Amino acid sequence: MPDELICLSTPNFRGNEKKYVDEAVETEWVSTAGSFISRFEERMAARLSVKQACACQSGTAGLHLCLRHFGVSAGDLVLVPTLTFIATVNAVMYQAAEPVFFDCDSHMCIDVDQVEAYLERECRPEGGRTVEIASGRTVKAAVPVHVFGDHCDMDRLMDLAERYHLAVIEDATESLGGVFARGRYAGRATGTAGHAGVLSFNGNKIITTGGGGMVVSDDVSAVEHMRYLSQQAKDDPVYFVHEEWGYNYRMTNLQAALGLAQLEELDGFLESKRRNYARYRERLAGCDYGELLPFGSGENSNHWFYSFALREPDGARRDRLIQYLSARNIQARPIWKLNHTQTPFRKYRAMDCGRAQRFYDRVVNIPCGTNLTEEQLDRVCRALLAFGEEDRG
Numbered sequence: 001m002p003d004e005l006i007c008l009s010t011p012n013f014r015g016n017e018k019k020y021v022d023e024a025v026e027t028e029w030v031s032t033a034g035s036f037i038s039r040f041e042e043r044m045a046a047r048l049s050v051k052q053a054c055a056c057q058s059g060t061a062g063l064h065l066c067l068r069h070f071g072v073s074a075g076d077l078v079l080v081p082t083l084t085f086i087a088t089v090n091a092v093m094y095q096a097a098e099p100v101f102f103d104c105d106s107h108m109c110i111d112v113d114q115v116e117a118y119l120e121r122e123c124r125p126e127g128g129r130t131v132e133i134a135s136g137r138t139v140k141a142a143v144p145v146h147v148f149g150d151h152c153d154m155d156r157l158m159d160l161a162e163r164y165h166l167a168v169i170e171d172a173t174e175s176l177g178g179v180f181a182r183g184r185y186a187g188r189a190t191g192t193a194g195h196a197g198v199l200s201f202n203g204n205k206i207i208t209t210g211g212g213g214m215v216v217s218d219d220v221s222a223v224e225h226m227r228y229l230s231q232q233a234k235d236d237p238v239y240f241v242h243e244e245w246g247y248n249y250r251m252t253n254l255q256a257a258l259g260l261a262q263l264e265e266l267d268g269f270l271e272s273k274r275r276n277y278a279r280y281r282e283r284l285a286g287c288d289y290g291e292l293l294p295f296g297s298g299e300n301s302n303h304w305f306y307s308f309a310l311r312e313p314d315g316a317r318r319d320r321l322i323q324y325l326s327a328r329n330i331q332a333r334p335i336w337k338l339n340h341t342q343t344p345f346r347k348y349r350a351m352d353c354g355r356a357q358r359f360y361d362r363v364v365n366i367p368c369g370t371n372l373t374e375e376q377l378d379r380v381c382r383a384l385l386a387f388g389e390e391d392r393g
């Protein structure tokens with residue numbers, strides 16, 4: 001009999017999920033109104049110590065609401081990392097704006113040195129905005145991403161944002177539960193340093209609503225405007241008056257019921273993410289061809305996704321490793337194909353993204369679910385170690 005499949009990540013429903021969803025069904029409050037939505041928003045806002053939260057249909061919808069609210073419009077430039085899930089960039093496209101792609105730093109988050117050099121050398125502030133000299137376009141916003149739960153340097157990014165009048169939308173879709181360790185934001189939750197932060201509750205995220213997202217910010221009127229936009233910008237519920245056009249982006253009460261129950265479990269999930277990570281580190285310490293990458297943000301990271309990296313960049317060997325694991329019923333995958341190399345984005349400006357390319361050729365994401373048992377984790381480690389014996393490069 002083949003070994004059972006070990007997935008990268010599976011949802012973990014051991015709390016009040018069923019109870020709350022049943023309650024939503026029994027009371028027939030299943031759509032975009034209902035008390036679970038506001039309870040989920042309030043509980044998340046309290047958890048992150050942030051003034052307002054707006055639950056929406058997905059993290060992508062949340063990013064889009066932020067870009068629209070902060071005035072990103074056709075032809076504007078938005079600074080993004082090349083190393084991220086495509087949703088970050090797609091949201092920029094929804095506003096008919098253009099991405100400018102940046103490399104990553106030593107822990108896979110946007111390279112702030114490179115962002116600074118670009119703003120200093122290629123842009124100039126002009127009457128309360130920043131213009132890219134060569135194109136004459138406005139650089140309107142930046143969307144840093146806390147990749148795999150590791151943290152961007154928000155201190156420096158927010159300084160640059162102030163100097164260059166940029167809106168910073170913090171893509172915290174992967175970092176819920178993480179807390180900044182150093183600097184101005186020490187002790188604050190990720191997602192609360194930018195002008196607005198975005199969370200995702202997709203199936204593989206640390207908590208899930210099946211699909212869903214949330215915008216959080218201390219800027220109360222910004223979040224309220226986004227909530228309004230997410231409900232078709234309806235000004236009057238009886239006469240259906242609309243002063244703006246909006247989107248059908250609101251989260252449903254059913255999803256929020258799941259979300260509220262999941263949020264109650266967050267501390268337990270963080271504990272298992274960290275414990276499993278430490279176990280992997282320990283079991284793989286003797287591995288000669290690769291290593292489990294550390295989180296630059298240390299213990300304060302949520303340890304959402306684990307990156308096993310070959311010592312040397314070698315895309316072919318990375319693929320052999322993925323196939324080797326797959327043949328043993330262990331799910332693993334490379335990190336995202338870099339966005340500046342994707343067909344729809346090749347025509348846009350990209351800085352030198354050599355560091356991201358090397359990560360792409362080295363890293364394999366390995367099973368990291370909060371359901372992962374110690375036996376499963378040991379099986380993954382045995383396979384990773386055996387690959388080193390069998391595949392000599």
Ligand SMILES: *Cc1c(COP(=O)(O)O)cnc(C)c1O
Nearest residue numbers: 058059060085087088173200202
């Ligand atoms: C998951 C994710 C998103 C989008 O979230 P959805 O809820 O799936 O729309 C955006 N950015 C990053 C980096 C993500 O990992």
